[in-house]
Amino acid sequence: MRFGVGLFSLQCTAMQPRHWTGAYRDMRELASLIEELGYDELWLSEHHFFYDGYCPALLPAAASVLSVTERLRVGTGMLLLPMYDPARLAAVATDLAERSGGRLDLGVGMGYRDVEFDGHGVSRKQRLPRMVSGLEVLERAEAAGGPPIWMGAQLVDPVKRAGRRGHPILFSAALPFERCRTLTQVWEEGWAESRRSLAEKPALGALRNIWLTEDRKEREAARDWVRASYVQYAGLGWTLPAVGDHQQQDYAEETDKAIADTVETTITGSADECIRQLQQFDEIGIKHIAFRLILDGEPRRALESQLRRLSDLVLPRLRDKVPA
Amino acid sequence: MARLAEAHGLFGVMTGAGDPRTAITAAVYASTATDFTRVIVRVLLGQEQPVTIAEELAVLDNVNNGRTVVLADTGDLSEADAVDEIAVLREALGNRPLQHESPRWKVPAGLPANVTAPKAIAVTPKPAQLEIPFWLTGGAAGEVAKPSHLAVLARDAKAASVERSVQPAIAAITGTLEEDRETVIAWAAAGATHLLLELPEGAQHEAALAMISRYLAPEVAMPNFPRVMSTSKVPLAWPGDGRG
Numbered sequence: 296m297r298f299g300v301g302l303f304s305l306q307c308t309a310m311q312p313r314h315w316t317g318a319y320r321d322m323r324e325l326a327s328l329i330e331e332l333g334y335d336e337l338w339l340s341e342h343h344f345f346y347d348g349y350c351p352a353l354l355p356a357a358a359s360v361l362s363v364t365e366r367l368r369v370g371t372g373m374l375l376l377p378m379y380d381p382a383r384l385a386a387v388a389t390d391l392a393e394r395s396g397g398r399l400d401l402g403v404g405m406g407y408r409d410v411e412f413d414g415h416g417v418s419r420k421q422r423l424p425r426m427v428s429g430l431e432v433l434e435r436a437e438a439a440g441g442p443p444i445w446m447g448a449q450l451v452d453p454v455k456r457a458g459r460r461g462h463p464i465l466f467s468a469a470l471p472f473e474r475c476r477t478l479t480q481v482w483e484e485g486w487a488e489s490r491r492s493l494a495e496k497p498a499l500g501a502l503r504n505i506w507l508t509e510d511r512k513e514r515e516a517a518r519d520w521v522r523a524s525y526v527q528y529a530g531l532g533w534t535l536p537a538v539g540d541h542q543q544q545d546y547a548e549e550t551d552k553a554i555a556d557t558v559e560t561t562i563t564g565s566a567d568e569c570i571r572q573l574q575q576f577d578e579i580g581i582k583h584i585a586f587r588l589i590l591d592g593e594p595r596r597a598l599e600s601q602l603r604r605l606s607d608l609v610l611p612r613l614r615d616k617v618p619a
Numbered sequence: 620m621a622r623l624a625e626a627h628g629l630f631g632v633m634t635g636a637g638d639p640r641t642a643i644t645a646a647v648y649a650s651t652a653t654d655f656t657r658v659i660v661r662v663l664l665g666q667e668q669p670v671t672i673a674e675e676l677a678v679l680d681n682v683n684n685g686r687t688v689v690l691a692d693t694g695d696l697s698e699a700d701a702v703d704e705i706a707v708l709r710e711a712l713g714n715r716p717l718q719h720e721s722p723r724w725k726v727p728a729g730l731p732a733n734v735t736a737p738k739a740i741a742v743t744p745k746p747a748q749l750e751i752p753f754w755l756t757g758g759a760a761g762e763v764a765k766p767s768h769l770a771v772l773a774r775d776a777k778a779a780s781v782e783r784s785v786q787p788a789i790a791a792i793t794g795t796l797e798e799d800r801e802t803v804i805a806w807a808a809a810g811a812t813h814l815l816l817e818l819p820e821g822a823q824h825e826a827a828l829a830m831i832s833r834y835l836a837p838e839v840a841m842p843n844f845p846r847v848m849s850t851s852k853v854p855l856a857w858p859g860d861g862r863g
Contacts, residue, residue, distance in 0.1 A: 305678075305681075305744070307744070314747075315681045315744040315745070315747070316681045316684050316685070316747045318681070319678075319681045319682050323651065343674065343742075344740040344741055344742065344743065345743060346741070346743065347743070348743040348744030348745070349743070350678065350744075351674035351677070351678070351742070351743070351744075352671075352674045352675040352677070352678040354644055354675075355643055355644055355647045355675050355678040355679050355682065356678055356682075358644040358647035358648060359647050359650070359651055359682045362647065362648045362651040362652070363651055378671070379667075379671065380666075380667050380668070380671075383640045383666060383667050386638060386640045386641060387640055387641055387643075387644055390638070390640075390641040390644060390645075391641075391644050394644075394648065409732075409733040409734060409735040409736040410727070410733070410735070410736045410737060410740060412730070412732075412733050412736070413727040413728050413729065413730055413733035413736035413740075414670055414717075414726060414727050414728075414736070414740040414742075415668055415670055415671060415728075416668055416670075416724075416725075416726070416728040416730075417728075417730075418728075418730040418731075418732040418733065419730075419732045419733050420732040421732075532735075
């Protein structure tokens with residue numbers, strides 16, 4: 296398995312105020328630490344026009360991390376493709392991949408907030424055709440040496456499309472394990488329809504809320520930071536529609552329930568318990584795990600302590616079982 | 620190059636001489652290699668929706684602690700379109716809600732399908748500095764300067780203005796000390812305050828920047844510069860550190 300850390304969104308929230316410049320400096324410092332501790336990936340996240348400065352431009356943010364690291368891969372999770380000119384995006388991403396020795400992963404998603412489309416002069420009705428035509432441009436760039444494409448999708452149709460096109464998915468941390476398993480099977484069906492060779496098949500990924508601790512008070516604090524982080528999604532108005540037997544999670548209208556359900560996805564406990572739960576993902580073909588550790592209200596010393604703990608107690612044991 | 624320019628005490632470096640689409644990410648690289656020097660990023664107008672460019676510039680300015688200078692290249696745009704596009708960029712980077720309507724751009728667009736979108740947006744994060752400086756270049760720069768109240772990057776001495784507190788200019792140097800001294804002296808006399816220097820093709824960067832920082836910059840840093848300050852023997856290096 297491979298391990299990453301996310302989501303870096305560079306926010307200055309009402310609950311954890313700071314200067315934006317400090318957020319970008321912290322990210323570069325943490326990226327160096329993450330690399331030093333042996334993690335493989337760092338993931339960024341994008342939104343637009345939000346009060347807290349939620350990062351609206353992932354390639355410049357990725358460049359700032361890539362320029363101060365040597366081995367770490369940096370992924371956009373997710374860049375909202377329909378809002379961009381794909382030819383310019385492909386040129387910038389390819390340049391960045393070249394500058395960094397091929398360490399950029401270009402994750403793309405569709406977006407869902409009306410204000411973000413409107414601010415960029417795009418009709419939300421056009422998001423699917425723009426996504427498809429944008430992907431075609433990025434796929435040509437990838438074939439010519441551009442960055443590998445990842446996709447963010449949580450519903451059956453887009454997950455199947457990603458499988459057909461041969462792109463790996465990075466599943467949201469809000470998805471319970473069972474929903475990840477269902478969608479992984481959907482992706483596999485799409486992949487099978489693509490008739491690509493097994494050698495080309497990418498491993499899938501998932502963000503996971505996790506906090507390795509056996510201390511009750513620390514566990515409570517970490518779960519509360521997860522809660523506070525998902526309050527952001529209430530503000531953003533995110534809804535995760537139902538898939539089969541898996542319920543809808545509506546952060547805008549059923550805020551408390553959606554957040555409580557998401558907090559329950561958090562993997563906590565001893566190293567053995569964390570490893571047991573992470574192995575479940577490995578068994579269904581999800582080989583990239585991005586620990587979702589950048590949380591609202593979390594002090595930096597707690598984050599650094601958790602990064603070290605997972606690096607010491609979890610990474611070596613899972614890497615030994617399934618070498619990346 | 621950016622690190623080298625900073626080590627020589629130069630005021631800035633410019634990115635975007637190659638593919639203009641990659642100028643902002645190149646500027647990020649230049650920014651993280653430096654602490655103090657300004658990063659002048661050439662932005663070719665008309666290549667992307669200006670709100671997207673404003674967002675990228677805002678991120679860049681936070682990456683570099685407020686050291687961004689935008690060199691807006693009017694490219695193929697008409698005077699009116701360039702004025703309008705620069706207005707959108709500057710309004711987006713300002714600290715008021717953005718609501719812009721002109722024949723070229725309506726932001727937010729107010730498209731029927733975007734039913735919950737408000738009538739104004741806030742581009743965030745805000746730049747680290749109170750206001751990102753904008754300079755102009757390109758075919759329509761001269762015409763755009765007046766309505767936008769911005770400085771044009773002067774390419775000949777007649778275009779420089781002594782009335783501006785900041786008058787940027789750009790000139791090529793040859794690598795020949797006497798000629799290059801005359802160049803920078805002429806620009807200073809014309810009113811240039813910040814002079815970008817294009818290095819000769821194939822120039823060895825360390826040697827070229829040493830000439831700029833030792834001879835050319837001091838020459839115009841004070842009236843009647845006593846040249847002995849730059850022509851005397853370079854102080855000895857600490858044994859073993861290779862400087863000389």
